[in-house]
Structure formats: C-alpha cells, structure tokens
Amino acid sequence: MIRLRQLAPWALLLVFTCCQNASPGLWDAGLEKKADLLMRVEHEEPRCFAEGMRDLTCFWDEADGGTPHLYRFTYTYENEESNECVVESQQREGSETRYFCKLLKVQLFGLLDIRVYRGETLLYNRNLLINLVFLLDPPANLTVTRTGKPGQLKLSWLPPPLKYMENSMMYEVSCTTAGSRMEKVVQGNTEFTLRSLRPGTEYAIQVRVKPDGLTYDGYWSDWTLPISMRTLPDDADPLILSFSVIISFILVLLSLTIFLSYRRFLIKKMWPLIPSPENKFPGLFTVYGGNFQEWLGHSSGGLWQRPGFFYLEELPVMLEVLSEATMSPPVQIQPGDSRAPGLLKETTQENEDEMLPKADSGMEKKWDPDLQENWLMDQFQVLQQSSTPPSQSSLLESKDAYVTLSQNFDQHPGEGKLEDISEESLPLHVLFGTTETSTSHPDLGSLPQSSGSSQLSSQSSFEYPHNTWPSKSLTYACLTMADSGISTDYSSISSSRTGMECIYTNDYKNQMPKERQPLATPPTHTGCWVQEQHNSSPT
Amino acid sequence: MLQAKHLKILLLAWTRLGLPSPLRPICDPRVLDRFIKEARDTEFAMRSCSEGCSLAEPLSVPLTSVDFAIWEKGDVSEPQKQAQEVQSGLWLLAQAISAVRVSITSTALHSLLDNSHSNIHSIGQVIRSLNFPEYTPPADGTVHEDTWRVSSTLELFRVHTNFLRGKVRLLLSHAPACRRDST
Numbered sequence: 001m002i003r004l005r006q007l008a009p010w011a012l013l014l015v016f017t018c019c020q021n022a023s024p025g026l027w028d029a030g031l032e033k034k035a036d037l038l039m040r041v042e043h044e045e046p047r048c049f050a051e052g053m054r055d056l057t058c059f060w061d062e063a064d065g066g067t068p069h070l071y072r073f074t075y076t077y078e079n080e081e082s083n084e085c086v087v088e089s090q091q092r093e094g095s096e097t098r099y100f101c102k103l104l105k106v107q108l109f110g111l112l113d114i115r116v117y118r119g120e121t122l123l124y125n126r127n128l129l130i131n132l133v134f135l136l137d138p139p140a141n142l143t144v145t146r147t148g149k150p151g152q153l154k155l156s157w158l159p160p161p162l163k164y165m166e167n168s169m170m171y172e173v174s175c176t177t178a179g180s181r182m183e184k185v186v187q188g189n190t191e192f193t194l195r196s197l198r199p200g201t202e203y204a205i206q207v208r209v210k211p212d213g214l215t216y217d218g219y220w221s222d223w224t225l226p227i228s229m230r231t232l233p234d235d236a237d238p239l240i241l242s243f244s245v246i247i248s249f250i251l252v253l254l255s256l257t258i259f260l261s262y263r264r265f266l267i268k269k270m271w272p273l274i275p276s277p278e279n280k281f282p283g284l285f286t287v288y289g290g291n292f293q294e295w296l297g298h299s300s301g302g303l304w305q306r307p308g309f310f311y312l313e314e315l316p317v318m319l320e321v322l323s324e325a326t327m328s329p330p331v332q333i334q335p336g337d338s339r340a341p342g343l344l345k346e347t348t349q350e351n352e353d354e355m356l357p358k359a360d361s362g363m364e365k366k367w368d369p370d371l372q373e374n375w376l377m378d379q380f381q382v383l384q385q386s387s388t389p390p391s392q393s394s395l396l397e398s399k400d401a402y403v404t405l406s407q408n409f410d411q412h413p414g415e416g417k418l419e420d421i422s423e424e425s426l427p428l429h430v431l432f433g434t435t436e437t438s439t440s441h442p443d444l445g446s447l448p449q450s451s452g453s454s455q456l457s458s459q460s461s462f463e464y465p466h467n468t469w470p471s472k473s474l475t476y477a478c479l480t481m482a483d484s485g486i487s488t489d490y491s492s493i494s495s496s497r498t499g500m501e502c503i504y505t506n507d508y509k510n511q512m513p514k515e516r517q518p519l520a521t522p523p524t525h526t527g528c529w530v531q532e533q534h535n536s537s538p539t
Numbered sequence: 540m541l542q543a544k545h546l547k548i549l550l551l552a553w554t555r556l557g558l559p560s561p562l563r564p565i566c567d568p569r570v571l572d573r574f575i576k577e578a579r580d581t582e583f584a585m586r587s588c589s590e591g592c593s594l595a596e597p598l599s600v601p602l603t604s605v606d607f608a609i610w611e612k613g614d615v616s617e618p619q620k621q622a623q624e625v626q627s628g629l630w631l632l633a634q635a636i637s638a639v640r641v642s643i644t645s646t647a648l649h650s651l652l653d654n655s656h657s658n659i660h661s662i663g664q665v666i667r668s669l670n671f672p673e674y675t676p677p678a679d680g681t682v683h684e685d686t687w688r689v690s691s692t693l694e695l696f697r698v699h700t701n702f703l704r705g706k707v708r709l710l711l712s713h714a715p716a717c718r719r720d721s722t
Contacts, residue, residue, distance in 0.1 A: 053607045077604055078602070078603070078604060079687040105608070107605060107606045108604070109604055109701040109704050109705030109706070110604025110701065110705075111697070111701075131701075131704065163607075164712065167568055214575055214704075215572070215575060215704045215708055
C-alpha cells in the first residue's frame, strides 16, 4: 500500500511526460475537412498545415490496416535538437488509414526538418517553413446587405483572429447566380461592394481567406456557407428612358430631313403640276386675258418664227378644230399631245409629212385652188381608206384636236398676213364648190356627214352623192388638235372673224359658234375638209 | 577673438544638443513589406547562382525562428532586448552580405546584393526612428549569442528573408512608438 502511494506521483509524472509531446489525439470533423482540402492542392508528403500561430498538423495516408506504432515522426528546427511526435491514426473508409501528428509548440520563420520513419526506413523527409503553410478557417460573420442601388450588394466579414497576421490576409469573394459564378480577389479589406450585378436576381455569396504570401503564406481556406440575397429590381432606369427619348428624337429628325429633301418629289406626287402653255404664249393670259386674237397682233416676233403660229395667221380658213367629233384615229395622223403650241408646230409638221406626201410638191408652189382641190381629193381617198368613223366617244372626247391646216401653212412660209386669210379661205369654198358640182366623186361619198346638221350642210354646200353615210355626229378631222386644257373661249374669236379660222386648243363642245354665218367661208372648227357635225349637242 | 571662438563652439554645442531626433516614427508596414519582397526575390535569384556561391568560410547569421509564446513574453518583459537582438542580427547579415559580394562574380547578383545591403541599412533607420536604443556593434566583430553559421549563399539569403519576416517585422509592427500613434 505504501509502495502504491509512493508510486502514484511517479506514475502520474510518467503519464504526463509520455503525453507531453503527444498530439491530443482528436481528429475532428474540422481537421478532416481541412485534410481533404489539402489533399487536392498539396502533393508533398507528409502534408502539413498550420491552423494558427501555435500549431502544426501533419498527416499521411497508408493502406496498411492501422499500425501507428510502426511510424516515427521526428522534427528538427534550425540549429536545434530533433524532437519526436507520437503518431496517431484515424481509420477511414476502406483499408485506408490516416496517420497524423500535431505539434503544439511551433516556431515560425525557421526551417523545420520533418522525417517520417516506418520502422527503420525513412518514409518521408520534408523541409518547410511553418509560416508558409497556413490553412485557416473560413471567415466568420459574413453579412450581405443591399446598398439601395439596383445591382449592388455590400459584403462584410470578420478576419481570422490571429494576432500578428491582421494585415497579411487576402480574401476571395464568390457570387453565384443561376448558371454563372464570379470570383473576385480582395486584398486586405474585410468588406467589399459587389457592383454591376443583374438587378432583381438572387445571388449566393461566399468568401474564403488565404495569407497574402509575403510574410505568411498558405492554402485557400474553405468557402463560407453561402448567403443568398436578391438584388434590387431595376426601377424605371433613367438611362433607358433618356436613351429612348434621344433615339425617338433622332428618328424624328431623320424623317424630317428625308421629307424635306424629297419635298419636291412628294409635292409633285400629291399636287401634280398641270402643264400650261403659258410659257409659250407670253402675255397671252396675263395681258390679254386670253384674247388670242389680240395677242397675236401684239405678240413678239419670236413667235412668228414658228411655222405653226405663222401658219395660224396665214391660213385660218383651212383649219377647223373638231370639238366633239368622234373620229377614227387617222391613218397617218398622229394624235397630238397635250402641249398645244408644240402640237401645233409638231403636228403640223407631222401631219404635213404624213398626210400629204404627194402634196409636197404642191405645197411648194403657190396656192393653187386646183392643186388644192386635187390634193384634197387625195386626202379624201386616204380618209376613205381609213377605217370607219369611230364612235362618238372617241378621240375628241379626249379633247384631242388635230391641226389640219399644217399643209396649207407650209405652203406659205413667208406669208403671215391676215389679209390672205380671206383669200385663202376661198379655196375652201372653191373646193367645196367644185365638189358640190361634181358629184361624181365616189371618194367623197365615204365621207360621213350628218345630214341633220343644218348649219354645216349649208356651210358645206356640197352634196355627197352617197347618202349612205352614217348619220353620226361625226366629223372627220385630218388632224385633231390637242386640248391643252386651256379653258379660254376661242369660239368668239372664230365667230368674230369671218372666214378666218384659228386653231383652237380648248374644248369646243360648249362653244360652237352658233352665230356662225353660213358664209361661203364658214368658220369651221374642225378639220380642214371635214365638216362638223352638229346633230349632237353642241360641244 | 578668443571670445568669438568660444561663442561659436558654445553655439554649436547648444544646437547639437538642442536638436531632437529628426526622424518621425515609420510605422507603415508597407515599408518593411517592400524590403521583405526584395529579400525574397534575392533568395529566389540565389537559387540559380552557379559561380562563387559556395562560401569559402562559414558566415555568422542570426537565428530566425520565432516562438510566439516566448516572443510575446519577451515583448512585455524585455522589449529592449528584442530590439538589440534584431539590430545585432541585422548587423550580422550586413556583414555576411558584404563578404558574399566580394566572392560572387555575376554582375546581376551584385546589384541584388547591393540592394539587400542598402535595405538592411534602411531597416536600421526605421528602427532608430521608433526610438529604440542605438545598437553598437561589438568591438571584436563577433556576436556570440543567438547565431549560427551558414555555408552557402542560399542558406544565407533564406536566413535573411526569414529574419525580416519574423523578428524584424514583429518588432516594428508592435513598436511602442507606433502603438501610441495608432491608439
């Protein structure tokens, strides 16, 4: 009994000394987690890490069934004696055994020589500086708050509670959203503001820590538990509003510019320009109010150089403008266009060329009634050969009037006097007269005539042998004069001038000069040798 | 004339006595961090040293290992001792680097060595700025305690780097002069 009591303190001492350098023997879940983490990044055996300023844990795995007493762990600081650490083991799944050793008194900044023996053979030998193998706990107290701006989150956390390492830490922030993960390294600070996040989305935030590598170094700690936070939804973003306003403004400007540049084009399309021969008849409308006769008398000489106008003066008698007469498109007659002056000039020329190819020779000569008569006969033949007179609603309805006296005009290029008109009107009468007497002109028979036209019948004063003419209110016109749309009344002109015919450009439908005297030289409006039908309503 | 000379001497003596330490305490940890970084770079460069990198004779270098428990105790009880320990260690390192500078032939390493040498002097200035007592090197040129001998330049610069990381940094970061300013 006395021996036991004596022995007890020694035994206790023995126990204490035995366990002095031994590791505490606890391999908890935290250590297990860190060890697994280290397995991925460190490949030098034995794997060692320091959790704080005063410890070092080293471990290695073997598949030998768990015999820690076989191993010897020795460590030697620079310029010191070697020490030994008791190896402990932790059984893992399968036949794997994890052997570890934890040092509780460590020295930093000095080289540590670690050796692991299995029996007598050296298993591992490693030199390390403990201040370079830190594996810390994740940062604590991670808080995520909204800053009040959409797409921003403010983070803050606590640094590792290590006294001499406050300014030597490096953190990494990870924010995860559906499908994407973003990581950012933060130096030194324990708070951070995430910017440029998507508004109205949920993010999971995590942080981990590692020494910055200058004085202390180590491995990345484990991630903190994720904290979810939803960013503020995007309020009516003033930027988007301003952009849309600017874009609409630009579009309006563009459309205005286009409209202005194509203004003329658009105006033309919407308000088409009605052509007017006003520029060809200077002063006709402005000075003389449409009084063509007066205008002719006072017009400039430039007009006289135009054969059309010249011939207007010259041979008015021969010209008759069909007002409502329907007519077949003359075989060789070209319909005039809407430009009366030009038409006058052109159609006269054309018609001349077309109508009287044979009469050209005659045209050069002086006006000869006989020649004229022959020529007219030829023309009648031509007409006869042409198609039947068209229906009433024909060209003239379109207000085309053909000039028919072009031929005559050409015959007297030099003459431009009104005095000749009466003389020239005579040939018509003569012509008609001859035709009247000579009733054996079969060609003439094809000429349709309205029998009911009292005026013209007297006017025409020639009887056609054939009475099979269709009673149509048609009159042929060698040429139809184009109606330029001028609404001036020319009918008065023709009526005032006896035996003088002018070329009309307007619609005569309503302006048939009823007061026309049945003179020998009646003023006719229609084609030279064609009578005007009056059975229809006066046009 | 004699009185003027005397006056001049007196004036000079007064001004010298009257002048306070001009150095403001250098408490920014980034200063030392820069030195540590350069020491680390020099250590890495020494790994590629091929010519003249083995020392003719071993050089005395300070101990670098720090036990925090012991250090904290010493910080409280004998802060001056720690300062002396650091300064003597720096002096030893400066001596060793000068000796190595002579034997190494590579010019690139020369620049690094010169830089390390000037850095050690700068750290001495920083320590002086923190109002630590001045260190006087031993007359015989040898330090007997807390030293050991290295036989390669690689060892030397590893010691150099870790000495700065450990003892020097701990001394500077917990200097009373800086602590008074921060708090």
